[in-house]
Amino acid sequence: MPPAILVIDQGTTSTRAIVFGPDALPVATAQEEFPQFYPYPGWVEHDPKDLWRTTLSTARIALAKATDQGLTIAALGITNQRETVVIWDRKTGAPIHNAIVWQDRRTAQACADLKQDGAEALVQKTSGLLLDPYFSATKIAWLLDHVSGARARAERGELAFGTVDSYLLWQFTNGKVHATDATNASRTALFDIHSGQWDTDLLALFGVPAAMLPEVRDCAAEFGTAAASHLGEALPIRGIAGDQQAALIGQACFDPGMVKSTFGTGAFVLLNTGTSPVASTHRLLTTVAYQLKGRRHYAIEGSIFAAGATVQWLRDGLGIVRSSAETGQLAAQSDPDQHVYLVPAFVGLGAPIWDADARGTIVGITRGTTRREIARAALESVAYQTLDLVEAMRADFNAGDGAAAVIRADGGMSASDWTMQSVADMIDAPVDRPVVLETTALGAGYLAGLQSGLYPEPEIFAKAWHCDKRFTPGMDAATRHAKVTGWRAAIARTVLKP
Numbered sequence: 001m002p003p004a005i006l007v008i009d010q011g012t013t014s015t016r017a018i019v020f021g022p023d024a025l026p027v028a029t030a031q032e033e034f035p036q037f038y039p040y041p042g043w044v045e046h047d048p049k050d051l052w053r054t055t056l057s058t059a060r061i062a063l064a065k066a067t068d069q070g071l072t073i074a075a076l077g078i079t080n081q082r083e084t085v086v087i088w089d090r091k092t093g094a095p096i097h098n099a100i101v102w103q104d105r106r107t108a109q110a111c112a113d114l115k116q117d118g119a120e121a122l123v124q125k126t127s128g129l130l131l132d133p134y135f136s137a138t139k140i141a142w143l144l145d146h147v148s149g150a151r152a153r154a155e156r157g158e159l160a161f162g163t164v165d166s167y168l169l170w171q172f173t174n175g176k177v178h179a180t181d182a183t184n185a186s187r188t189a190l191f192d193i194h195s196g197q198w199d200t201d202l203l204a205l206f207g208v209p210a211a212m213l214p215e216v217r218d219c220a221a222e223f224g225t226a227a228a229s230h231l232g233e234a235l236p237i238r239g240i241a242g243d244q245q246a247a248l249i250g251q252a253c254f255d256p257g258m259v260k261s262t263f264g265t266g267a268f269v270l271l272n273t274g275t276s277p278v279a280s281t282h283r284l285l286t287t288v289a290y291q292l293k294g295r296r297h298y299a300i301e302g303s304i305f306a307a308g309a310t311v312q313w314l315r316d317g318l319g320i321v322r323s324s325a326e327t328g329q330l331a332a333q334s335d336p337d338q339h340v341y342l343v344p345a346f347v348g349l350g351a352p353i354w355d356a357d358a359r360g361t362i363v364g365i366t367r368g369t370t371r372r373e374i375a376r377a378a379l380e381s382v383a384y385q386t387l388d389l390v391e392a393m394r395a396d397f398n399a400g401d402g403a404a405a406v407i408r409a410d411g412g413m414s415a416s417d418w419t420m421q422s423v424a425d426m427i428d429a430p431v432d433r434p435v436v437l438e439t440t441a442l443g444a445g446y447l448a449g450l451q452s453g454l455y456p457e458p459e460i461f462a463k464a465w466h467c468d469k470r471f472t473p474g475m476d477a478a479t480r481h482a483k484v485t486g487w488r489a490a491i492a493r494t495v496l497k498p
């Protein structure tokens, strides 16, 4: 029977399982949403049992569909929402608390205090990240300080910490393997991205005992065996990467200067900088892109908190569109002489501004403004925010024309031709949308397939990447300049901290 790879894509709102055949094309999928918990404003939790339950249910469905097609699973790959923290008891495997999700802001004050003490330089230099509640370290400390007895148990080595990949790996292997990969480790703010080791100074800074940390492995590696009791057969786990890094791999962005952007609820833009980490002077993040055969490749990353979320707000909050896709139709009919800007700072602004207190605004409306101009402003806000990240990346990477010469797009919102054209116009570079849009799962599948000898080395795999549609920039420089100037003025009215 032809071999295939089963991938778990454990995301923020749903878990998906996708099987890739011998030619690395998707052949079977399953998806399941799970509950989100918001105990207080700004807090976001998941029940780890839900993450495991939906992992099993979707994997079983996808596996059965693949078996029906005569395929046999050679290995498992895992990709996951990053930074989210799970802590569990090593003896029972039981989590000591709900998972604290990457979006959770409960440790904002702890981060502000550390910043006040001048700790950000160490964090940035060693981990490549910033002092922000987004990352795992302060979430771990919060759990150790708020769950009764947890700190003492962690120090005695009784508790294990993991990002979601690590927790699923523990479950699949029945507690035999406590490991993660270098991309997930690089999102914790505890990992020295230069040496590839957990860092004792960062552990001391955040108050995290070393005894609770997983072992860090390559992205394509032997991660142990999923016990037969889970999926009906014992399966080797051979690939792990955080979801944005997995998308970079799935988009075959292996050369320095290549960029992918995933336009989902938010948007994540990553630029491959090769085997040297590049320290950003524009408050972008430096992160591990992937680690293969002990060799780390790096990326600089910027994130936009509201991309598709703005479209959802027009649909579910304002009720001025019936479907996401309608926004593109309305934008196409809008009046080009109206200069309306929407800054979707619903939960503050991400890179490169990082203002958690900024709140959204709409400027430039007149009595003649209709939902068409509002829809256009919503879609254009994604293009302007992408431009802000790409400009910062081009300046940081300093590679002239080679940096971000093209953006490879994916994610649900990449379905919007109008938005992709607008992004191309604003960044003044082509946007390519690939044939296989399941780039995140493909990236993890590629890693597991590479380790299994099923898929070829990166250079060969990259040749199998095919563009479905290229969006070529078509806006004249004067129009672009005027529009971007208007956007920057709108941002200035939004940002609270200059």
Ligand SMILES: Nc1ncnc2c1ncn2[C@@H]1O[C@H](COP(=O)(O)OP(=O)(O)O)[C@@H](O)[C@H]1O
Binding pocket: 011, 013, 263, 264, 265, 266, 307, 308, 309, 310, 311, 312, 324, 325, 326, 327, 328, 411, 412, 413, 414, 415, 416
């Ligand atoms: N045709 C479209 N036009 C505009 N936005 C769209 C379109 N199709 C999907 N979206 C947006 O894409 C987002 C879903 O993308 P997805 O990658 O599934 O998100 P996530 O993985 O973050 O849950 C939604 O916010 C939706 O509004």
Ligand SMILES: O=P(O)(O)OC[C@H](O)CO
Binding pocket: 010, 011, 012, 013, 080, 081, 082, 083, 102, 242, 243, 244, 264, 265
């Ligand atoms: O689960 P997603 O696709 O929303 O991705 C979440 C990111 O990994 C957070 O850093």
